[in-house]
Amino acid sequence: MVVGASGTGKTTFINTLCESEVISHKVSDNPETAHIEEGIRIKPVNVELDEDGMRIGLTIVDTPGFGQNIDNEYAFQEIVGFLERQYDDILAEESRIKRNPRFRDNRVHALLYFIAPGHSLREMDIELMRRLSPRVNVIPVIGKSDSMTPDERALFKKRVMEDIEHYGIAVYNFPFDVEEDDEDTIADNSDLRKLMPFAIVGSEDEVNIQGQLVRARTYPWGAVEVMDPRHSDFSRLRSALLNTHLTDLKEITHDFLYENYRTEKLSRTVHSDYADAPIPGDELANQSVKLKEEQLRREEEKLREIELKVQREIQEKRQELQAKEESLRNLESRLAAQGEA
Numbered sequence: 001m002v003v004g005a006s007g008t009g010k011t012t013f014i015n016t017l018c019e020s021e022v023i024s025h026k027v028s029d030n031p032e033t034a035h036i037e038e039g040i041r042i043k044p045v046n047v048e049l050d051e052d053g054m055r056i057g058l059t060i061v062d063t064p065g066f067g068q069n070i071d072n073e074y075a076f077q078e079i080v081g082f083l084e085r086q087y088d089d090i091l092a093e094e095s096r097i098k099r100n101p102r103f104r105d106n107r108v109h110a111l112l113y114f115i116a117p118g119h120s121l122r123e124m125d126i127e128l129m130r131r132l133s134p135r136v137n138v139i140p141v142i143g144k145s146d147s148m149t150p151d152e153r154a155l156f157k158k159r160v161m162e163d164i165e166h167y168g169i170a171v172y173n174f175p176f177d178v179e180e181d182d183e184d185t186i187a188d189n190s191d192l193r194k195l196m197p198f199a200i201v202g203s204e205d206e207v208n209i210q211g212q213l214v215r216a217r218t219y220p221w222g223a224v225e226v227m228d229p230r231h232s233d234f235s236r237l238r239s240a241l242l243n244t245h246l247t248d249l250k251e252i253t254h255d256f257l258y259e260n261y262r263t264e265k266l267s268r269t270v271h272s273d274y275a276d277a278p279i280p281g282d283e284l285a286n287q288s289v290k291l292k293e294e295q296l297r298r299e300e301e302k303l304r305e306i307e308l309k310v311q312r313e314i315q316e317k318r319q320e321l322q323a324k325e326e327s328l329r330n331l332e333s334r335l336a337a338q339g340e341a
């Protein structure tokens with residue numbers, strides 16, 4: 001999935017990655033139907049790509065860019081809502097007695113967050129990345145990075161990562177374990193980590209450079225080649241996404257992000273109580289959780305009764321003790337009075 005401010009090069013990136021125009025830049029030609037498309041603007045597209053001789057089935061989700069200085073809450077909710085709906089579908093499928101053989105897992109395994117070249121992260125980028133990161137592997141990228149000089153690019157990358165750390169945004173950071181992973185994995189992952197945020201250049205045109213057709217952007221002074229690592233981090237990002245880190249992204253999505261969502265959702269359903277109408281498909285999962293909750297409640301009640309009983313006994317014993325102390329004091333004072341007499 002690609003997300004970010006309007007005009008940062010998201011659609012161009014997708015078409016560059018797929019090496020064909022899988023997504024058109026035009027939203028609608030027809031003003032009469034333009035409003036209808038509003039609601040279905042987040043629309044997955046299935047493509048097949050060739051990566052090192054391997055066919056990869058990829059689902060791509062383009063999102064409309066949001067604007068600056070306007071209220072983007074609706075767009076933000078739409079994106080987070082889309083991510084959560086894919087989790088809801090899995091949750092419903094998992095709790096079905098008879099599984100649907102044609103079920104499609106449409107969870108988003110990686111979200112490329114497009115940052116516009118500039119001096120630092122904008123407030124809306126910080127806010128949205130923060131909201132997205134508990135639900136999806138967020139990979140920050142700088143779009144249209146050919147508009148920066150190498151020095152500007154290095155400085156901007158540094159600032160962005162400082163902000164991400166400062167605001168505690170849990171982006172996907174090519175995790176590795178120094179104790180457990182082999183040297184190659186550690187080296188590869190730390191190299192990728194150092195490249196973050198990936199500087200992207202996209203192009204929908206193929207240009208003849210020294211007899212070879214390559215994807216590039218041409219300028220009066222020369223060409224910026226998409227796949228050239230000196231010009232952009234595109235090829236590193238591409239191979240991480242489609243090859244080296246595909247499994248890791250999927251595992252984190254399933255074992256961690258989805259699992260957290262599931263736990264949150266199920267505990268929310270229990271607490272919001274039985275009066276709420278159950279969402280279809282979630283019913284079975286809800287029922288078993290409710291049964292467990294009921295059992296726990298009964299055990300809690302039993303424990304509370306025992307506690308009360310023990311407290312009562314302690315109180316009684318304390319009173320007995322006080323009475324005994326009182327009579328002892330009486331006896332002592334009487335003895336003392338007799339002694340004096």
Ligand SMILES: Nc1nc2c(ncn2[C@@H]2O[C@H](COP(=O)(O)OP(=O)(O)OP(=O)(O)O)[C@@H](O)[C@H]2O)c(=O)[nH]1
Nearest residue numbers: 005006007008009010011012064065144200201202
């Ligand atoms: N210089 C430069 N221009 C780019 C690059 N990628 C895209 N563009 C241009 O930027 C403009 C916007 O690109 P899009 O890909 O449509 O941007 P988007 O993020 O999809 O925009 P929205 O769909 O409106 O959010 C187009 O004119 C592209 O040709 C890039 O890497 N470098």
Ligand SMILES: [Mg+2]
Nearest residue numbers: 010011064065
């Ligand atoms: Mg677009």
